[in-house]
Amino acid sequence: MQEDKGALPPKETFSEWYNDILWQAEIMDVRYPVKGGVYVWYPHGFAMRKATYAILRELLDKDHDETLFPMLIPENEFMKEAEHIKGFEEEVYWVTHGGGTSELDVPLALRPTSETAIYPPMYALWVRSHADLPIKLYQIVNTFRYETKHTRPLIRLREITSFKEAHTVHATWEEAEAQVNDAVDLYRTFYDRLCVPVIVSRRPEWDKFPGADYTLATDVVMPDGKTLQVGTAHHLGDHFSRTFDITYEDAQGEQQLAYQTCYGISERCIAALISTHGDDKGLVLPPAVAPVQIAIVPIIIKKREEEVRAAAEALETELKEAGYRVKTDFRSLRPGAKYYHWEMRGGVPLRIEIGPRDIDNGVVMTVTRLGEKQTVARDALLPGIQAVMDAFTETLKERAEQKVQEQIVPASSLDEAREAAGKGVAVIPWCGCKECATAIETAIDVSVLGTDVQSKYVADTEGTCIICGKPARPAIIARTY
Amino acid sequence: MQEDKGALPPKETFSEWYNDILWQAEIMDVRYPVKGGVYVWYPHGFAMRKATYAILRELLDKDHDETLFPMLIPENEFMKEAEHIKGFEEEVYWVTHGGGTSELDVPLALRPTSETAIYPPMYALWVRSHADLPIKLYQIVNTFRYETKHTRPLIRLREITSFKEAHTVHATWEEAEAQVNDAVDLYRTFYDRLCVPVIVSRRPEWDKFPGADYTLATDVVMPDGKTLQVGTAHHLGDHFSRTFDITYEDAQGEQQLAYQTCYGISERCIAALISTHGDDKGLVLPPAVAPVQIAIVPIIIKKREEEVRAAAEALETELKEAGYRVKTDFRSLRPGAKYYHWEMRGGVPLRIEIGPRDIDNGVVMTVTRLGEKQTVARDALLPGIQAVMDAFTETLKERAEQKVQEQIVPASSLDEAREAAGKGVAVIPWCGCKECATAIETAIDVSVLGTDVQSKYVADTEGTCIICGKPARPAIIARTY
Numbered sequence: 035m036q037e038d039k040g041a042l043p044p045k046e047t048f049s050e051w052y053n054d055i056l057w058q059a060e061i062m063d064v065r066y067p068v069k070g071g072v073y074v075w076y077p078h079g080f081a082m083r084k085a086t087y088a089i090l091r092e093l094l095d096k097d098h099d100e101t102l103f104p105m106l107i108p109e110n111e112f113m114k115e116a117e118h119i120k121g122f123e124e125e126v127y128w129v130t131h132g133g134g135t136s137e138l139d140v141p142l143a144l145r146p147t148s149e150t151a152i153y154p155p156m157y158a159l160w161v162r163s164h165a166d167l168p169i170k171l172y173q174i175v176n177t178f179r180y181e182t183k184h185t186r187p188l189i190r191l192r193e194i195t196s197f198k199e200a201h202t203v204h205a206t207w208e209e210a211e212a213q214v215n216d217a218v219d220l221y222r223t224f225y226d227r228l229c230v231p232v233i234v235s236r237r238p239e240w241d242k243f244p245g246a247d248y249t250l251a252t253d254v255v256m257p258d259g260k261t262l263q264v265g266t267a268h269h270l271g272d273h274f275s276r277t278f279d280i281t282y283e284d285a286q287g288e289q290q291l292a293y294q295t296c297y298g299i300s301e302r303c304i305a306a307l308i309s310t311h312g313d314d315k316g317l318v319l320p321p322a323v324a325p326v327q328i329a330i331v332p333i334i335i336k337k338r339e340e341e342v343r344a345a346a347e348a349l350e351t352e353l354k355e356a357g358y359r360v361k362t363d364f365r366s367l368r369p370g371a372k373y374y375h376w377e378m379r380g381g382v383p384l385r386i387e388i389g390p391r392d393i394d395n396g397v398v399m400t401v402t403r404l405g406e407k408q409t410v411a412r413d414a415l416l417p418g419i420q421a422v423m424d425a426f427t428e429t430l431k432e433r434a435e436q437k438v439q440e441q442i443v444p445a446s447s448l449d450e451a452r453e454a455a456g457k458g459v460a461v462i463p464w465c466g467c468k469e470c471a472t473a474i475e476t477a478i479d480v481s482v483l484g485t486d487v488q489s490k491y492v493a494d495t496e497g498t499c500i501i502c503g504k505p506a507r508p509a510i511i512a513r514t515y
Numbered sequence: 516m517q518e519d520k521g522a523l524p525p526k527e528t529f530s531e532w533y534n535d536i537l538w539q540a541e542i543m544d545v546r547y548p549v550k551g552g553v554y555v556w557y558p559h560g561f562a563m564r565k566a567t568y569a570i571l572r573e574l575l576d577k578d579h580d581e582t583l584f585p586m587l588i589p590e591n592e593f594m595k596e597a598e599h600i601k602g603f604e605e606e607v608y609w610v611t612h613g614g615g616t617s618e619l620d621v622p623l624a625l626r627p628t629s630e631t632a633i634y635p636p637m638y639a640l641w642v643r644s645h646a647d648l649p650i651k652l653y654q655i656v657n658t659f660r661y662e663t664k665h666t667r668p669l670i671r672l673r674e675i676t677s678f679k680e681a682h683t684v685h686a687t688w689e690e691a692e693a694q695v696n697d698a699v700d701l702y703r704t705f706y707d708r709l710c711v712p713v714i715v716s717r718r719p720e721w722d723k724f725p726g727a728d729y730t731l732a733t734d735v736v737m738p739d740g741k742t743l744q745v746g747t748a749h750h751l752g753d754h755f756s757r758t759f760d761i762t763y764e765d766a767q768g769e770q771q772l773a774y775q776t777c778y779g780i781s782e783r784c785i786a787a788l789i790s791t792h793g794d795d796k797g798l799v800l801p802p803a804v805a806p807v808q809i810a811i812v813p814i815i816i817k818k819r820e821e822e823v824r825a826a827a828e829a830l831e832t833e834l835k836e837a838g839y840r841v842k843t844d845f846r847s848l849r850p851g852a853k854y855y856h857w858e859m860r861g862g863v864p865l866r867i868e869i870g871p872r873d874i875d876n877g878v879v880m881t882v883t884r885l886g887e888k889q890t891v892a893r894d895a896l897l898p899g900i901q902a903v904m905d906a907f908t909e910t911l912k913e914r915a916e917q918k919v920q921e922q923i924v925p926a927s928s929l930d931e932a933r934e935a936a937g938k939g940v941a942v943i944p945w946c947g948c949k950e951c952a953t954a955i956e957t958a959i960d961v962s963v964l965g966t967d968v969q970s971k972y973v974a975d976t977e978g979t980c981i982i983c984g985k986p987a988r989p990a991i992i993a994r995t996y
Binding site: 040083192 | 544873
C-alpha cells in the first residue's frame with residue numbers, strides 16, 4: 035500500500051479535495067467493483083471509525099442497551115406499514131434466491147433501516163407491561179439503499195456500513211418527546227467531541243421520516259456551503275404501535291398503545307469530521323478520534339544516535355502508559371518526509387521532535403498539526419503534553435465555529451437568500467406553508483431544511499415570509515448533499 | 516421483557532437445556548420470522564458477545580489491522596475461483612433486484628465468506644512490492660449461508676452475525692505456514708481466556724477449506740459429546756494469488772506470487788462458552804466475559820436500612836473504580852429471588868451480600884456462582900475480591916478440563932471406537948487414507964476430525980489402523996455439530 039499518490043488538490047476545490055483525501059489518507063478505497071456506493075475501509079480509515087464510534091457508544095451506553103437484529107426482513111413484514119414502505123420501497127435490495135438457483139418462498143429485503151425488523155416481530159412480543167418501559171435499544175449495523183442518485187464515499191452509499199440506529203418505546207407521547215430531545219442533546223455532545231459544529235432544526239412536514247409525527251435533524255455545513263444531514267431523531271407517535279399492535283398494560287390493568295422514537299447516525303459523521311478539519315496539506319484530526327495522537331520523530335545525528343533512540347523510546351513508553359496513542363517513526367527517511375507522512379496521511383494532532391539539543395536542554399519540541407510549536411519540559415512531560423492537546427482541541431473548535439459562523443447568513447428577500455445560499459446557509463423568515471417553500475426551492479435551487487432552529491448563530495426573531503409576507507419564523511435553507 | 520419463563524431442563528438433556536437457556540438467560544430470541552437460522556441478540560446476550568469479542572480484538576490488534584470490506588460480492592468476482600465456488604455455491608443468497616422490481620445487471624452474492632470480496636478486487640491492487648508484506652487484516656462482519664441442514668442458534672445460522680475473518684498475505688509458503696500456527700496459538704489463547712478447552716487438529720484432505728493447501732481446526736467437546744468446530748485456520752498456498760494475480764516485486768526486482776492464509780471464528784465461540792460452563796441452575800460465566808461480574812445484594816432490615824444501603828453503594832463505587840462490572844440489586848424482592856435472577860439470567864461470577872452483621876464485623880460475604888462462600892475483609896476489599904475472582908476462573912478451567920478429559924477416550928478397535936464416540940471423542944490409530952475413514956464414518960456414524968492432534972489428552976503414539984492394519988498415527992473421531 036506504499037504508492038506515490040501525487041499532490042492533494044486545494045481544499046477550495048472541495049469535491050476534488052474530498053475524493054482525493056479519502057485516498058491519500060487511506061480512509062476508503064473506492065475501487066471495489068460494485069457500481070457506485072460500495073467501498074472498502076482501509077485500516078487507517080477504520081481505526082478512525084473505531085475511535086469515533088467508541089465515543090458514540092460511550093454516550094449511548096449511559097442509558098441504552100446495545101443489541102443486534104437480523105439484516106434480512108421478510109417481504110410480508112416489510113410491507114405491513116404503508117407510509118413507511120412508501121418512503122423506502124424504491125431503495126430496497128431484494129434477495130430472491132438462495133443456494134444456487136432456488137427461489138425463496140418469501141423475498142427478503144436487505145434492511146434499509148430496521149423499524150420493520152424490530153417492531154412487528156420483537157417489540158410487539160417484548161412490550162407487555164408498563165414495567166417493561168421505557169425500552170431503549172440501539173445497534174450499529176450495515177444497511178442498504180439502492181441509490182439512484184450520485185453516490186459518494188461516506189456520504190451517499192449503497193452499503194451504509196456504520197448505521198447506528200436507536201429504537202425506544204415509551205408509555206406516553208410526552209416521554210417519547212423528551213427522548214427525542216435527549217437524542218438530539220446526545221448528538222450535539224457527540225459532535226462537540228469531534229469539534230464539529232452542528233445546526234439542529236425541525237424538518238418540514240414533507241421531509242420528515244416516513245411514519246413519524248415529526249423529525250429533528252442535525253446538519254453540518256460543509257466547506258463548499260452545502261449542508262450534510264448527519265443525524266436525525268424521529269418522534270414516531272403511536273404510528274407503528276397502532277399498526278403492529280405494540281401495547282402495554284398500564285398500572286390500572288388497561289391496555290394502552292405505546293409511543294416510539296428512533297434516531298440514527300451513519301458514517302456521514304466521518305465525512306463531516308474529515309471535511310470540517312482537513313486543510314490543503316491533508317487530514318487534520320481532533321485528538322479524541324485520531325488513530326495516532328502523537329508521532330514521535332527522533333532527530334538522529336550519527337554521533338549520538340543511541341542516546342536519541344533511547345530517549346525517543348522512553349518518551350513513547352511514558353506517553354503510552356498515560357493512555358495516548360503514540361507511534362515513533364524510526365524509518366530512515368529525512369525528517370521532512372516524516373512530517374509530510376504524519377500530516378497528510380495521519381492527520382496526527384501532535385508531533386514531538388526529540389534530538390540531541392532537546393536532550394541537553396531537558397525538553398521536547400511539540401508541533402501541532404496546525405504548526406504551533408512549543409517546548410515542553412521533559413520532567414513535566416504529561417501535564418505539558420495534555421495542555422498542548424487540550425489547546426489544540428480548543429483551536430480546532432474555534433476554527434470550525436468561525437468558519438460556520440461565516441457560512442450562516444440572514445436574508446430577508448429572495449435575492450439576499452440566493453446570495454447567502456451561494457456561500458452556505460441562509461436564514462429566512464418563512465410562514466411555514468408548503469407553497470412558499472416550493473416557491474423558494476424552485477427560485478434558488480435550495481432545500482428548506484427546517485424551523486425551530488437550534489444554533490447560536492440563528493436568532494429566533496419574528497418576521498414576514500419572504501414569499502407571501504405573512505407572519506413568519508426563521509427557517510434555514512441551503513443546498514444539500 | 517419480564518416474562519415468567521418456567522424451569523430450565525436439566526443439562527443432561529443438553530439439546531433442550533441449550534435452547535432453553537438461550538431464552539431464559541436472554542441471550543437470543545428465536546422468534547424472528549425468517550425460517551430457521553436468523554435470530555435476535557437480546558441486550559444481555561449482546562453484552563456477553565461484546566466482552567468476548569473485545570478479547571478477540573485485543574489479541575488480534577497486537578499484529579493485525581482491523582478493516583471492513585463490502586458485504587455484496589458481484590457474481591463475476593465470486594465465480595472466478597472454481598474450487599472455492601464449489602465449496603459455497605449451494606449456500607449463497609443472491610440479491611437480484613434493487614428498487615422495487617428492477618433487475619440488477621449483475622446479481623450480488625451476500626458474502627458467505629470474504630475471499631472473493633478481498634483478494635481479486637483489493638489485494639491484487641494493494642500488493643505490489645515485498646515492502647508491502649506481510650499484510651494482516653481482519654474484519655468482524657455478518658455473513659450469510661443458505662443452510663439446508665437443521666439450524667440452531669449461535670451454531671448453524673443463515674445470518675452469522677459475528678464472523679471474525681482474518682486474511683494475510685506473505686512472501687513465502689513458510690511464512691504463511693508460520694502465520695497459520697500463530698493463528699492457532701491465538702485461538703488457543705482466546706479460548707483459554709474463556710476457560711474453554713479446545714482440541715486442535717489437521718482436517719483430512721477432503722474436509723479442508725475450499726481452495727486451501729491445508730486446514731487446522733479448533734474443536735470443542737460439547738456436553739453431549741458431540742464436537743463443535745469453533746475456529747479454523749487455512750494455509751491457502753498460492754491458490755488464490757495464482758487465480759487473482761496477487762504478485763509482488765521481490766528485492767531482486769522479480770515478480771513473485773504471494774502466499775496467503777485466512778482464519779475465522781464465529782459466534783460459535785459464545786455457544787461453546789455457554790455450553791461448557793452452564794449448569795442445571797442456568798448460566799455460568801467466567802469473569803473475563805461476564806457482562807456483570809459482581810452482583811451486590813444488600814440484606815436490608817428495617818432498623819438499619821439507610822446504613823446498609825450506604826454500605827452497598829460505597830462497595831459498588833469502590834469496585835467500579837477498580838474496573839469491575841458491578842450491579843447492586845436494590846429491588847424489593849426477597850434475597851432468594853435475587854440470587855435466582857443473578858444466577859439464572861446473569862451467570863454472574865460473584866455475588867456479594869452485605870447486611871448489618873457484615874458491617875459490624877467489617878467484612879463482606881462473597882458467594883461464587885458455584886456456591887463457594889468466603890468472607891472478605893472490608894479494609895482489604897480489592898485484593899480479597901481479586902483473589903476470589905482468580906480462584907473462580909481457575910475452578911472453571913479445572914472443571915472444564917476435567918470434563919473434557921473424561922470425554923476423550925482412546926480406542927483400538929471399531930467397537931471400542933463406537934463406545935468412546937458415544938461419550939465424546941475417540942482417539943484411534945488411522946492410516947490416513949480416505950477408504951478407511953469412510954469405513955469408520957459409515958460403521959459408527961462419526962466424522963474423522965483430524966490428525967496431528969494438539970491436545971494434552973492425546974498422545975502422539977504409533978499404532979496400526981483400526982480398519983486396514985497398516986501403520987497409523989492417532990486421529991480423532993466424533994459426532995459433530
